[in-house]
Amino acid sequence: MADATVRPAVAGDAPEIARIQHDTWRTAYAELLPEQVLADLDLAEAEQSWREVVTSGSARVHVAHEGEWTVGFCVAGAAPETETAEADGTQPADAASTGLIALLLVEPRWGRRGHGGRLLAAAAADLREAGLYKGISWVPEADRASLGFYRAIGWQTDGTVRTLDAGGRPLREIRVTGGLDLHLKQ
Template sequence: MTDTPLPDGSPRPPSSSPSAAGFVREATAADLDAIGRVHAAAMLASLRAAHAAAHEVPLPPGVEAMVAAPVIAAGWEQAVVAPPSPAHRVLVAVDEGGEVAGLIGVAPSPEGTDAAEEADDADVNAAERGLEITALGVAPEQQRRGHGSRLLAAAADQARAQGAEVLLVWAVRGDESLAGFLRGAGLTRTESFRRLPVGQGVIEDCWAAVL
């Protein structure tokens, strides 16, 4: 990975070599248990915030029980060990102690053009391609240490390397910490959204950045 900027053009933190803060690398099968733990914890924190913001009640216990680390890890296995194409990748952020602190998944997105038109006033044509962040999570105890920025910068690297011109991510509405992070990195919330049948229901908004 080269020292290319975040989607908004700001300098990126180092991600390709070990440092005092950590680095980003390709996920391997040996990471699956850690990926399950990290993603489950990050997902629960986000869903709790979204559900509380939308309904002023906690996330139902049954929903929390379904977001279990072993289940999440199993869901990532194929993406890690046998991705459907070179454009599908799973990366992990590693802390100074060698522990997996966060993850990001990327895949080609057919929605890139529409989202780009909402995110930027520049001319966007049908030839433009998007890369979607299918998952982005940092363990709650590892947040605010640069791991999320390194992961997002790595995704921007991947998008540019593949010739993509739009970076997309779906984020639950009501998780203000995540929204602030995405906004600070230069992504814009578009008008696209979808409803998820989680508890009493939560909404995911599509965020996008033209690269």
């Protein structure tokens, strides 16, 4: 494998982040999202949105590279209360110490090469530095690859589910949670 690295994203990464999201959703989520939702993905709009996310500082975005190629990205930050609530709507005692992995995508053709783990380790380091020790993420229930990835690092489902409207089709997501003491094995 060529050199694999992870670094914080800069505004100039927005086109590649948008492309990765577009290509990955069209490939990996083709059976989960209606064709019209996928057809309506606008790269120019996505690029502008990602540029704003990267430069706003409200969340930290990391990008993964293999050689000269950008192959994935991860978005993480402090978890809003709406994301940490228990199924009954109450806030857990550790809500203020919880980080959200809002999105972690690696292009399928670059999968199983450690990029997801490197991205998550970098995000976890940032979250720990911010004083957070617990992480959560939402994963489509039918996304077995992502659920397997989180299980492999020791995260588990916590029984909380939500259903999103994906272009008129319900998309059920389950929340996974675990510690942020994640480090790459050398």
